Amino acid sequence: MIPREKLQALFDRHAELQHRMNTSTDLQAAEIMRISKELADLDPVVSAARMLDEALAEKAGLLDLMSGDDSDMRALAHDEMKACKARIEALEQDLQRLLLPKDEADDLPAILEIRAGTGGEEASLFAADLARMYQRYAEQQGWRFEILSASASDAGGLKELIASVVGKSVFAHLKFESGVHRVQRVPVTESGGRIHTSAATVAVLPEPQDVDIKIDEKDLRIDIFRASGPGGQSVNTTDSAVRITHLPSGVVVSQQDEKSQHKNREKAMKVLRARLYEHEREKVHRERADARKQQVGSGDRSERIRTYNFPQGRVTDHRINLTLHKLDQILAGPGLSEVVDALLSYDQAERLAAMEQMT
Numbered sequence: 001m002i003p004r005e006k007l008q009a010l011f012d013r014h015a016e017l018q019h020r021m022n023t024s025t026d027l028q029a030a031e032i033m034r035i036s037k038e039l040a041d042l043d044p045v046v047s048a049a050r051m052l053d054e055a056l057a058e059k060a061g062l063l064d065l066m067s068g069d070d071s072d073m074r075a076l077a078h079d080e081m082k083a084c085k086a087r088i089e090a091l092e093q094d095l096q097r098l099l100l101p102k103d104e105a106d107d108l109p110a111i112l113e114i115r116a117g118t119g120g121e122e123a124s125l126f127a128a129d130l131a132r133m134y135q136r137y138a139e140q141q142g143w144r145f146e147i148l149s150a151s152a153s154d155a156g157g158l159k160e161l162i163a164s165v166v167g168k169s170v171f172a173h174l175k176f177e178s179g180v181h182r183v184q185r186v187p188v189t190e191s192g193g194r195i196h197t198s199a200a201t202v203a204v205l206p207e208p209q210d211v212d213i214k215i216d217e218k219d220l221r222i223d224i225f226r227a228s229g230p231g232g233q234s235v236n237t238t239d240s241a242v243r244i245t246h247l248p249s250g251v252v253v254s255q256q257d258e259k260s261q262h263k264n265r266e267k268a269m270k271v272l273r274a275r276l277y278e279h280e281r282e283k284v285h286r287e288r289a290d291a292r293k294q295q296v297g298s299g300d301r302s303e304r305i306r307t308y309n310f311p312q313g314r315v316t317d318h319r320i321n322l323t324l325h326k327l328d329q330i331l332a333g334p335g336l337s338e339v340v341d342a343l344l345s346y347d348q349a350e351r352l353a354a355m356e357q358m359t
Contacts, residue, residue: 007052007053010042010045010046010049013042014039017038017039018039020035021036041102044098045098045099048091048095048098049095051091052088052091052092055088055091058084059081059084059085059088062077062080062081062084063077063081066078066081096352097352100348100352103171103172103175105175105206106171106172106175107168107169107171108170108208109164109165109171109207110170110171110174110175110204110205110207110274111162111164111165111203111204111206111207111270111271111275112162112164112203113203113204113205114127114130114131114134114158114161114162114200114201114202115127115161115200115201116153116157116158116160116200117180117198117199117200117201118198119196119197119198120198121153121154121157122185122198123199123200124155124157124158125153125155126157126181126183126198126308127158127159128157128158129331130181130200130202131158131163132331133331133333133336134163134174134177134333134336135163135333136332136333137333137334137336137337138165139333140337141170141173142167142168143166143167143168143170144165144166146163146164146165146166147161147162147163148255148257148267148271149162149255149257149267164207171207172344173340174204174340175206176305176347177204177305177340178202178203179201179202179305179306180199181199181200181202181305181308182197182304182306182307183197183198183199183307183308183310184196184197184307184308184309184311185308185309185311186310186311195311199304205274205278206274206277206278207274208273208274208277213273213276213277213280215246215269215272215273215276219247219248220244220247221247222242222244222245222265223243223244224240224242224243224261225241226239227240227241227256239261240256240258240260240261240264241261241264242254242255242261242264243255243268244265244268244269244272246272249276249279251276253268253271253272253275254268255271304318305317305318305319308327308331310327313326314326314327315327315330317339317343319346320343322342324338324339326338
């Protein structure tokens with residue numbers, strides 16, 4: 001049971017923030033944004049806490065009736081008590097979920113990186129399949145999917161794709177997609193009908209806003225060069241491609257898709273900012289590894305997380321032992337929701353169990 005003092009602390013904090021917003025006349029813009037965000041996070045928690053508070057008060061009233069002299073009222077209260085207890089249990093579970101610590105990056109947009117892995121041209125075709133899946137899933141969620149750079153293979157697949165995905169809770173939904181995705185199918189070039197296994201890697205990085213991470217210009221080396229296409233052919237006739245090296249970390253980002261040097265630099269900086277932000281997150285993650293063993297996988301790109309088996313029409317997520325015979329729907333985009341929701345539910349259940357062990 002959630003202690004009464006904890007419920008009261010939630011009510012008090014919510015009231016304090018509302019009072020500051022309504023009465024303070026000297027708040028700076030940054031402070032108003034911080035308070036507004038905390039209020040927005042607290043609103044559903046306080047709402048659930050109030051409903052729980054009301055249910056607990058109802059239970060106390062039923063207990064009083066059950067100990068009274070009126071036999072009819074005692075019987076009625078006894079009948080209602082079972083439903084009241086079930087409601088309290090459900091409300092407590094809802095509130096505990098709402099009280100779980102949030103990943104500070106959950107509300108951020110994301111940089112999605114897909115790269116063909118082992119398997120040659122078949123791997124590049126699979127990388128293209130994944131890119132379409134995520135783009136359609138993003139469209140279904142009402143997110144904006146912007147391709148920052150793409151490198152095609154000779155077979156019409158993708159060697160690499162980097163995209164920006166913007167919308168509500170993007171990183172929260174996509175963060176467990178990082179890892180090695182494996183495909184088992186018969187390639188169109190395979191005359192003997194043998195099943196081949198190939199792979200592609202996916203990385204999902206939270207895309208920080210300017211206020212989240214600062215990059216000092218003196219820490220950057222920026223090289224300008226002429227973009228080139230497959231086989232060394234020139235794409236642009238001007239030196240518009242940009243390579244940015246972050247000297248302290250050694251992170252290098254190149255961008256050449258745009259004809260404008262300015263636009264290439266802008267896109268490169270977006271990717272660089274995301275990679276540096278993720279670098280800091282991984283550093284913190286390593287420091288807290290022992291306390292976060294309950295997380296769904298490590299998100300490491302070397303970890304095989306999912307298999308797409310075409311002959312059997314199934315998709316298996318190895319981290320949560322989930323198998324769905326819905327390969328077509330999943331690769332089409334909308335079916336991916338079932339996998340994402342299962343991963344989120346599993347992660348939530350694991351963190352709830354860990355929190356209960358600590359209390």
